Amino acid sequence: MVTTPPRSIPTAPKVSKVEGIKERSNALREPVATEILQDTTHFSEDGIQILKFHGSYQQDNRDNRIKGQEKDYQFMLRTRSPGGFIPAQLYLALDRLSEEYGNHTLRATTRQGFQIHGILKRNLKTVLAEIIRNMGSTLGACGDINRNVMAPPATYKNQPAYMYAREYADRIADLLTPHTGAYYEIWLDGEKAITAEPHPDVIAARQQTREGVAIPNNEEPLYGTYFMPRKFKIAVTVPGDNSVDLFSQDVSLVVILNDRDELEGFNVYAGGGLGRTHNKEETIARAADAIGYVDKDDIYALMQAILATQRDHGDRANRRHARMKYLLHDWGVDKFRETVEGYFGKKIQPFRPLPEFKYEDYLGWHEQGDGKLFLGVSIENGRVKDEGSFRLKTALRLIEEKFALPMRLTPNHNVVLSEIDPAHREEIQGILDRHGIKKETEIDPLVRYSMACPALPTCGLAVTESERILHSVLDRIRALLVKVGLPQESLVTRMTGCPNGCARPYLAELGFVGQSPDRYQIWLGAEPNQTRLSAPYLDNMALDDLEVTLEPLFVYFKQSRNPEESFGDFCHRVGFDALRQFAASYDPTVLETAIEATTGSARQRHRISVRPEIYQRLKGMATEQGKPMTELVNAAIEAYLNGLLS
Template sequence: MVKSAPPEIANRKPSKIEGIKENSNFLREPVATELLEDTNRFSEKAIQILKFHGSYQQDNRDNRVKGQEKDYQFMLRTRSPGGFIPPQLYLTLDKLSNEYGNNTMRVTTRQGFQLHGILKKNLKATIAAIVKSMGSTLGACGDLNRNVMAPPAPFKNQPEYQYAWEYANNIADLLTPQTGAYYEIWLDGEKAISGEEDPEIKAARERNGNGTVFHDNPEPIYGTHYMPRKFKICVTVPGDNSVDLYTQDLTLVVITNDKDELEGFDIFAGGGLGRTHNKEETFARAADPIGYVAKEDVYDLVKAVVATQRDYGDRVNRRHARLKYLINDWGVEKFQSMVEKYLGKPLEAFKPLPEWKYKDFLGWNEQGDGKLFVGISIDNGRVKDEGSFQLKTAVREIVEQFNLPIRLTPNHNLIFYDIDPENQIAIEKILKDNGVNSNPEKVNSLVRYAMACPALPTCGLAITESERAIPSILQRIEKLLNKVGLKNEHFVIRMTGCPNGCARPYMAELGFVGSAPEAYQIWLGGSPNQTRLAEPYVNKLPINELESFLEPIFVYFRNSREQEESFGDFCARVGFDEIRKFSENYKPETSNNKRKPSHRITVRNEIYTHLKEIANSQGKSMTDLVNEAVVEYLNIKC
């Protein structure tokens, strides 16, 4: 049996939060006691345990007044595996956001909903209403498995998508905390949804392969101390990277046979983006391929990975506590070996996979069974009514009239599905009447692929603005692209108000990470399909210097890109040294020295491949090589 304490930290003092978890009576205290107190806030110890119940205590910094108590309020986050929101739950969340919240809801980048602005006195009523409407907030935050992600596309004629939904939901159930604290505190002990648990999931949770389970413990998988830090899982299908699979602690990829029958799962592990400025020991990391597991062993495999992190993750230094650091310290081979010990058998060889592509599933689509789905782009995930844009009203009216289920997307958009074709016109009219666009071609291309975290005024970790700043920043970038002759160019832009990476900026082609008030660390070089980490280029860019900073980089990109090359791929290919060299020697373009529009020609694929190889070998650009060849062939005098 594998030992359950890492020898390297066994004699070191665990972090303060480890003690808070140990003394919480399995997530009950001091939340249960302090909830009854006539105050507008919880203590620091209670705040840490409250996270496990799906809530963060925040204060609205816009309302801070010196000498007065802070404007304390609470954010609630739903546990919604695969982004599934049944219609009755949506209507409840919509009502709660108006009755107790700030009149908005926010789609998260992990496919849940967040409610903001809830007061302590209304917290119990809010959570109770969510649970009674087939929802939950249990485990949406805290040191345990977070919301399990899956591609949101409801393709009924592609079985792998249905498998991804099924297993995302089952794994979420497998790893749900078993303590009765949640229902005791928020529903006075009543478990509102009494559906029988899948016997296979129950058996898998109780099955003790090789030390993965604590017997005679209310938490058979987590134990008294739960996980060292948060743990993130997704299930996806080959080729579909709508879930940002490389950023997860554990990713499972559905593998089917020629008959579309599920056979097993490829395994990735060790991704994670949270880091701390000026702490080089913290870093973003992309997940590694680990192996393959047959479908009958997948739940034991999940337990084995969780147990490895549970027992060997760092419980002393929380900045070093994520699975990515354990794998980085151990190496993939040692990690794989430990997982195999917990699993009780070796992993199989990783199965070949196609190239990953990012997909957002916007617009009207057929779902494969005669019905339709429609993806709606939501700026930064904020569902609200503002001026002529009445998104919140539109979504509510559609759910009320057509009783449609919803899938939230990892890019914080929303999908209605199971739509009868005869209802398409009526739904489109509701959207149009409320100023909501369903045509992805009419969505600004920079906005379409951008994400930002909430940041100020409510996030306690925010260093600077994000959600409130990104609209104007995207407009400035678009204006600059037009100025330098890159009209309609688009790439993945992501912004966060701090380095924790909630909007996944470290996978972006252009990432903004808050580093000081009105200043950002700039990351460049991620890929359009989110398969490559970006790298930090500048540590602190005052946002008022945005145009002068980006203009030379965009001009260099315009002048030296390869055919159809994206901005992120260009930055990764040429490297930061060359970008800096060009920027240092750059003279802003004027009407006198502005580069004339380039003329594009097309060559056959096989010629393009040869050109690229020769250009690379000679250290020339493909444009220069083609010009030299044409001049020589036509004997042109230039």
């Protein structure tokens, strides 16, 4: 007797928990709309996830955690500011709201937005409504959606490429803005904010219903019920300008002009992304690939096609594998391009030649090209605050109250003030000088080109410090460079409190990535203009071991660098095996002896001899582990003494 096997019933593909939360949200309305009315200090887990789409993260002040007591819940709000544009009216509103409802500071982000920290749940609606009514928005600043579209902050009026980059950052932000009415229903009780209408071409593109791209009968025709698998990041820049860290973006567009300085089209990069997880080798930092070129008339259709490709093929089961960089990594560029072309409906043209990219920060005074000026002001670690003699918050408030200058935040979390009448230059500079704000020529380049994420105490993902300690770390690095004979040397240094990479440490010459309390993974070898990724050199470096770890590297760099070679390029050229071998055999007493011979001063040193066979074993172990012998000796002695004491 032969039996027919039962027909298998297809099962729904496995998806992450967040996908279900999005499905139940009624286009981002619930449970936020219900829970914002409840007299509680925080949102549910479902509410936290949907709140992100509205531009807010639920946090708690981890410095105030007390066992057995409720967490000190508070909220961070982030602006959606394409190209970093902040009108004077909005800035003054943000300044006031941070004083009345926040922690008295503003935080300029590395994606050209402002954050207000420390808002209580009962004040969240008030603050958000005020931002909207003062020409701002937070919609899509967080969540599984297109984030803030970046562009160079320079406000040149006589360089058409920069004008097109700013213009198309605005247009693409409008193109990919969610359709849902949830945002205004919840925060303005259904009142539609008065905003500028998108460009007619953008309106037409949003209304198109191309098969495979638009989702029929859905409130969100482009995003659908589930939005994106993860965050989606875009930048628009000009040839040669890498102020936006273009290789870190999901999609980067480079404006291409014809011989008459008219916009012809865009070069397209795709597949960048820096977030990763420690001890999860399948998670990677990745630089974007060149995809091709499209004419300007096709750019909206192409952006929708790329977004639809990631929407439909991104990994919705594993959020660690959900960014678009994994499609490029798993598929390769050719398959990715072919898939996009299927949605796009035509071939993507060959990539156009480009000049070498350079990093720019636009600090200091510059001619706009129309008779007016713009001024780049450094904000160390992006924190706008008044502290001691440094009173940047007051200075910016005074300038904006008197001159109402348009503002653009930079991708290096600084600020550019634009449209400045030359007659006002002296007065504006005087305000900054009186409030302790350094000119760009007075800032140590180590500080000028550094970045840190907020980390502790507010970020729930941070495993250790970042913003609060970076300045002291840079002081120690500067002292070390002076010690080894490189007093004028600088390098791009970035620090994060976790591996998600918000301050883009994987594109830094020297990256500190939080790995455990007071310990960091060290990344080396990126190019100073952020066109090449760094690589992990050392795991779990204790902050106390900073000098013993970096001194051998700086000495090797000084001894063996090529003329004008940067530290990042040096590390990349010689390779990590050579770096580790040099560090393992490095004898710090040689440098100390040289310093004494030069300065005539002697330091107190404690000499301890070891047997030759112990020395050889120690040297071999140091080479194997890629650590200085001094570090291993100190660790062994400390462990021995602790054992005796216990």
